[in-house]
Amino acid sequence: MNSTISPYTDHPPPICSVPPRQSGPTVLRSLQLGPMTIEFPVVQAALSGYSDGPMRIIARRLGAPYTLGEVKIDRFLLDLKDRPQTRHHFRVTDEEHPVGGQLMGSDPNEFGAAARKLVAAGFDVIDINFGCPTKTAVGGCRGGYHLSQPEVALEIVSRTREAVPAHIPVTLKMRRGIDDSPMSRDRFFHILDGAFDRGVAAITVHGRTVEQKYVGPSNWDFLREVKRHAGAKTILGSGDLFTAQACLDMLTCTGVDGVSVARGAIGNPWIFQQVRQLAAGLPCRFPSLTEQRQILEMQYQLCLELGDARRASATMRKFAIKFAQLHPHEIDVRNAFARAQSATEWHTVLATWYAP
Ligand SMILES: Cc1cc2nc3c(=O)[nH]c(=O)nc-3n(C[C@H](O)[C@H](O)[C@H](O)COP(=O)(O)O)c2cc1C
Incomplete structure (x- = not known):
């Protein structure tokens, strides 16, 4: 993934008078x-x-x-x-x-x-x-x-x-x-x-x-x-x-x-x-649609197991709409997630838009 690709690329830059460092490895401390x-x-x-x-x-x-x-x-x-x-x-x-x-x-x-x-x-x-x-x-x-x-x-x-x-x-x-x-x-x-x-x-x-x-x-x-x-x-x-x-x-x-x-x-x-x-000086990797789907499914499962299970579908609709911003068909996928009312419909959106 190009590091400038993000769901928020249209956001104005922060106030910072120091120019950022050029690319290359950066030593980070704990x-x-x-x-x-x-x-x-x-x-x-x-x-x-x-x-x-x-x-x-x-x-x-x-x-x-x-x-x-x-x-x-x-x-x-x-x-x-x-x-x-x-x-x-x-x-x-x-x-x-x-x-x-x-x-x-x-x-x-x-x-x-x-x-x-x-x-x-x-x-x-x-x-x-x-x-x-x-x-x-x-x-x-x-x-x-x-x-x-x-x-x-x-x-x-x-x-x-x-x-x-x-x-x-x-x-x-x-x-x-x-x-x-x-x-x-x-x-x-x-x-x-x-x-x-x-x-x-x-x-x-x-x-x-x-x-x-x-x-x-x-x-x-x-x-x-x-x-x-x-x-x-x-x-x-x-x-x-x-x-x-x-x-x-x-x-x-x-x-x-x-x-x-x-x-x-x-x-x-x-x-x-x-x-x-x-x-580490490596290029940023963009998650494939398969990886995006795996994480969405994993998070849904975790919501059922650990979260407020009654609200799992509503919670995951909210998250999935944000994940849609990484999808090449962002608007369609966002709208499809927004319309999904049940777990079955939510999984249908995944099967339709995140097929390998
Ligand atoms: C939806 C949302 C919920 C937030 N909830 C909290 C919170 O519970 N506690 C907190 O300290 N900051 C909260 N924040 C503030 C963020 O932690 C962060 O300081 C702020 O969003 C600025 O960072 P950003 O411009 O990179 O988003 C929240 C921000 C957003 C957008």
């Missing part, structure tokens, strides 16, 4: 999350509505060294009863380790108990979300809202760090601020420094503001500045990682220790293999 070593620095982000167990397992099988589950609201986790139909929220399979669980909430007092619940379920890292820009999150004083109140944000960090065993890294996900104001920037660095002082093992920075949501480019120049500021502390970058080449470019242009692939992995889990190929 990633350190406190006591935990992640062998390759390109990980899969937390993705609400997507990064469930099946997606995480597929990413691992295709080369992701570490993945994160969908963000969970602390209160939701604390209120959740142990029932067969809710058990998938806590399910972590052996092949997923190391895997992170992400928390979001408004009240520092609730984070500790919720974090312990994730650790008991088997999550190896607790990640705190200070980035979510949705109306419900910000309106509920959660996620990105905390970037406007550093003292509460740091209280959440302290409570979470105190609540989980020392061998469990606590990490943070932040946007680069609420908006572009100097006050927002000061608060960002106040939280960043304070969080490291309170024992956070790594911070992932998304180079967009909360106000920006997903509109406009991610600011990679800001990521470079953050890494320079943080020195030896672990910083991961996020934003506009739609191709394997973009992952390598972010690493080399900004100096961050790792990168967190988000939308670029939805419908293209091969991106993790592709970064490894590019880093």
